[in-house]
Amino acid sequence: MSLRKDLLVIILLSLIFVLILELLGLPRLFSYGKxxxxxxxxxxxxxxxxxxxxxxxxxxGGNLNQYLPTTPPVTPAFAExxxxxxxxxxxxxxxSAAFIYQDDEFRLSVxxxxxxxxxENMKNHALDTPIGSAEASxxxxxxxxxxxxxxxxxxxxxxxxxxxxxxxxxxxxxxxKNALNTTLYLDRCGNVLNMxxxxxxxENFARCPIMSEYDAFCGLPPSPADExxxxxxxxxxxxxxxxxxxxxxxxxxxxxxxxxSFSCPVNASIYR
Numbered sequence: 001m002s003l004r005k006d007l008l009v010i011i012l013l014s015l016i017f018v019l020i021l022e023l024l025g026l027p028r029l030f031s032y033g034k035x036x037x038x039x040x041x042x043x044x045x046x047x048x049x050x051x052x053x054x055x056x057x058x059x060x061g062g063n064l065n066q067y068l069p070t071t072p073p074v075t076p077a078f079a080e081x082x083x084x085x086x087x088x089x090x091x092x093x094x095x096s097a098a099f100i101y102q103d104d105e106f107r108l109s110v111x112x113x114x115x116x117x118x119x120e121n122m123k124n125h126a127l128d129t130p131i132g133s134a135e136a137s138x139x140x141x142x143x144x145x146x147x148x149x150x151x152x153x154x155x156x157x158x159x160x161x162x163x164x165x166x167x168x169x170x171x172x173x174x175x176x177k178n179a180l181n182t183t184l185y186l187d188r189c190g191n192v193l194n195m196x197x198x199x200x201x202x203e204n205f206a207r208c209p210i211m212s213e214y215d216a217f218c219g220l221p222p223s224p225a226d227e228x229x230x231x232x233x234x235x236x237x238x239x240x241x242x243x244x245x246x247x248x249x250x251x252x253x254x255x256x257x258x259x260x261s262f263s264c265p266v267n268a269s270i271y272r
Contacts, residue, residue: 042218042219043214043217043218045218045222046217046218046219046220048228048229049220049222049223049228049229049230050217050220050223050229050230050231050232050252050254051229051230051231051232052217052232052235053231053232053233053254054232054233054234054235056212056213056214056217056235057212057213057214058212058213058214059212060209060210060211060212060270061209061210061211061212061237061248061268062209062210063207063208063209063210064173064175064207064208064210064248064268065173065204065205065206065207066204066205066206066207066208066245066246066247066248066269067172067202067203067204067205067239067245067246068202068203068204068205068244068245068246069115069180069200069201069202069241069244069245069246070115070200070201070202070203071113071114071115071199071200072199072200072201074099074110074111074112074113076092076094076099078110079092079099079101079110080092080099080101082108082110082117083101083108085147085148086106086108086119086147088101088102088103088106088108089103090102090103096112097111097112097113098110098111098112099112102122104122104123105121105122105123106119106120106121106122107119107120107122108120115180115198115199115200116196116197116198116199117196117197117199118194118195118196118197119192119194119195119197120193120194121191121192121193121194125187125189125191126189127187127188127189128189129189130188130189131188131189131190133157133159133164135190136157136159136164136166136186136190137155137157137164137166139186139190140155140157140164140166140168140184140186141155141166143184143192143195144168144182144184148182148197152168152169152170152171153169153170153171153176154169154176155167155168155169156169161188162187162188163185163186163187163188163193164185164186164188164190165183165184165185165186166183166184166185166186167181167182167183168181168182168183168184169181172202172239172246175237175238175239175248176236176238176239177238177239177246178238178239178240178249178251178265179239179240179241179246180198180200180241180246181198182195182196182197182198183195183196202246205245208248208269208270209269209270210237210248210268210269210270211268211269211270213235213250216235216249216250216252216266216268217235217250217252217266219266219267220252220264220266221264223256226257226258227256227257227258227260227262228256228257229257230254230255230256230257230262231254231255231256232252232253232254232262233253233254233255234252234253234254235250235251235252235253236250236251237249237250237251237268238250238251238265240265240267242267247267247268247269248267248268248269249265249266249267249268250265250266250268251263251264251265252264252265252266
């Protein structure tokens, strides 16, 4: 009987302790009805600055790989294969940093150690008939498909008064890779100006558990007072480049109080 009383007293004191922590907004070692590892204070701080218009999942995201970008050996034959791809003839001009090919239309520079190439248009094009974003996106996709074959999820197009920037977002293990992506630049009439293409290979670095959307939400950084609250319209799991490796992250998107678009990745790895 005495043992039962002691147990009841311990349970009652534990519940009172948890209630005090909640009332004070202090972190606790466990959580009821929330993803483990977060606290009421952390959630409340995020909720004051960010207003999701969707339900945050408290279910952890399983296990995913982290990847190490690796530059393959850049031999003369490897560099020349890209020159053939773009139809640029002649011999390479080799420097300590790159193999360079050039004809009347294009200049191609293949980096020896940085894992990318750059294609520059050497012609001056007449800027007579500006095009819209839809046509620019179509031209960018046609150009990319003409020279490369890859599994990309979408084309992100950014436009200003001078032209367009088209980023090809590929899939890595079925998840969008939001870093180290090929980017094509067009002038306002749709002529290709420049392209940066990454030819990294990606080696498995580590496999780690992934936190929930709820935990990631609690890790959002403070937003500027004049832009608060930020309305969040969505969240998706992507790969970002962080600490020299590609890591899973939750990408939160939305708009600020003043109507500006908002995008912020939060590292999703529970440990690195």
